[in-house]
Amino acid sequence: MSWLNSVRNALPFVAKKASTEENLWHKCKGCGQMVFVKELEENLSVCPKCDHHERIGPKIRFGQIFDGDYQVLPMPRVPEDPLKFRDSKRYADRIRTARTATGEQDALVNARGTIGGYGAIVGVQDFAFMGGSMGIAVGEAFVRGVENAVADGVPYVIFTAAGGARMQEGILSLMQMPRATVAIAMLHDAGLPYIVVLTDPTTGGVTASYAMLGDVQIAEPGALIGFAGARVIEQTIREKLPEGFQRAEYLLDHGMLDMVVHRRDLPERIAQTIGYLCAKQAA
Incomplete structure (x- = not known):
């Protein structure tokens, strides 16, 4: 003052x-x-x-996507700072700051509820929590989400938003990529759908693993989706990238997505998708 x-x-x-x-x-x-x-x-x-x-967080997303009441699944307990990492700040301090700012324990939250009358386990990555980065906690939460879906006999729907793997956990963060892939195989073995909704932004190791392995790939309009950044790609191939490169509409035109859906239409479209993929179970 x-x-x-x-x-x-x-x-x-x-x-x-x-x-x-x-x-x-x-x-x-x-x-x-x-x-x-x-x-x-x-x-x-x-x-x-x-x-x-x-960009929106898990609480808002759950409120928009579920029919009404939903149950947030408990976060798994994992080592919080396995490498005792420090850059300009201690990693443990960064986690505490992110928890205070978002009110979440880590970057991936799962919940159980219904979408258009169909039961589902929904996971939401929060970009506000350290850029939605994938570490041990995110990998474990993903696996637990799939396990709950298999136990309930319902699809697993994930809303991705991430800057990639969490550098403060080194190789341990990269190990979550094959872990997620094995979890998705468990879901398929149970005959259950895996639906991915890519939101802005979805990049790095998340894109290179579970974000692009959905039975159905949906994206919100204008979402940035890619592995490496556009500037890095341009410097590597020494060419100017086309307009809208790595945006949802461009990827839809080039066959990497099944549909781009406006946020207001997502609950209905996901319910239709679940109904189609789970027709045998419903019968």
Whole structure:
């Protein structure tokens, strides 16, 4: 607080300046326009001006995708700092900061509920938690999500959002890629679908493993999806990349996705997909 404001607030005969909540408005990352937060929330965190899909966390996603009540599955207990890693900050401190900021234990949260009347286990990666990075906790949560789906006899649906593997856990984070692949095989052995919804952004080791192994690959409009960054690719191949490269619509046109679905249509489209893939079980 400045000296002038301190004096102003101390004088009883001077009217106090009206305060305004800082979170009344949101600047859209797509068009740069200021959007009323309430209007944005009512529109499922999609910009009403340019249709840009903002990043959302597990609680909001679960509320949007499930029919009603849902049950959040407990997070598995794993070693939190197996390598005692430190860069400019201790890894343990980074985890504590991320937990305080997001209210989540780690970057992948699972929940049980129904979508269009069909039972499902849904996993949501939170990009706000250390960039949604894949470490031991994320890998273990993915496996537990699949195990619960197999036990319940329902599909596993995952919403991916990640910057890749978590560097602070070294090779242990990379080991989660084959672990996830084996878990998906367990799901297939049980005759259950694995549905992937790629959201902005899905990159790195997550894209190189469970994000691209779905029986059905869905993406939100405009989502950034890829392994290496566009700049790295351009420097490697020494060519200019086409417009919209690594965006959901481009990947759909080139056969890497099955569909691009607006956020408001996701519950219905996922329910239709589950109904089609689980027709025999329903019968």
